[in-house]
Amino acid sequence: MKAVRLHAQNDLRVETVPAPQAPAAGWVALDIIAAGICGSDLHNFRTGQWITRSPSIPGHELIGRVSALGEGVTGLSIGDRVVADSRFWCGDCAACEAGDHHLCERLGFIGEICDGGFAEMTVLPRRLLHRLPEDLADDAAVMAEPVAVALHAVRRLRLEQDAPVLIAGCGPIGGLAALILSDLGHRDIRVADRNGARAGLVAEVTGARVVSLDSNTDSRVRYGIEATGSTAALRALLSCIGNGGAIALVGIMHGTLELDPNLLVEREVSLIGCHAFKDEMPEAISLLARCADRARALVESEIGLDDVPEAYRRLIAGETVGLKTIIRP
Structure with missing residues (x-):
């Protein structure tokens, strides 16, 4: 089968590789329908920060159709369309036992721990798969994972309904956060991005x-x-937040931040870390069912596997206007 594989930092190749073997007990084989390129995919390509096995097939934002079931798998049938939960948790640590799988002490992600969706097929654990409603279009359904991430960030802020919200960055997570806030009825949503067309x-x-x-x-x-x-954007955003305010940190940072803690102490500004998502995936699927047309309007393009390296280049260079590039194997 054809696949895109990450061999090392700045080394992404389109290759022909063996198709996955029959799924083991508790695992499910999928024919990939679509996969999204995430900012963390680009970060890993540029920095190699999360390369734990090489080569690996990236792609943690994916939907597929079930083609085979491993022993003991229940709740799914051949032909079902599913979306993957990107988080590969251990299930044994204190965080997992508390239901905080996104804070697992040994947390990894699809595309890192196991091969992901930048291929014609993959095999994933049943516990990571959610069945999709058949009337939800593929190019909206494939955004369920980033919608869950954005939804988790919005939830972590504990917003007052009529309070203004300023989003720095109109990439996929920032743009989808704006879509979520709009769906929730917030009337004062402000967005900032150095790419004016994207904003x-x-x-x-x-x-x-x-x-x-x-x-x-x-x-x-x-x-x-x-x-x-961007640490520079965070510094600028801090100057825009009033006393008693809060910032949800969801972007994957490049570099470190020099910060006078008194800025937070004297103004009682809270910085809230937001890692992946907790239990928001079902709600994300429901939200997309309501907002499918608007979500699809944020898509930049649909490409084939051969076009992925060039798409990485364009995304890193900031040459895109749309928020999400979707791969159709």
């Missing part, structure tokens, strides 16, 4: 207002979402 697209789809992080100090907001991964 404009998010504003058009969600009803958000495009602002600059450099022009909000006289009109500070209570809540912010940092979805850029």
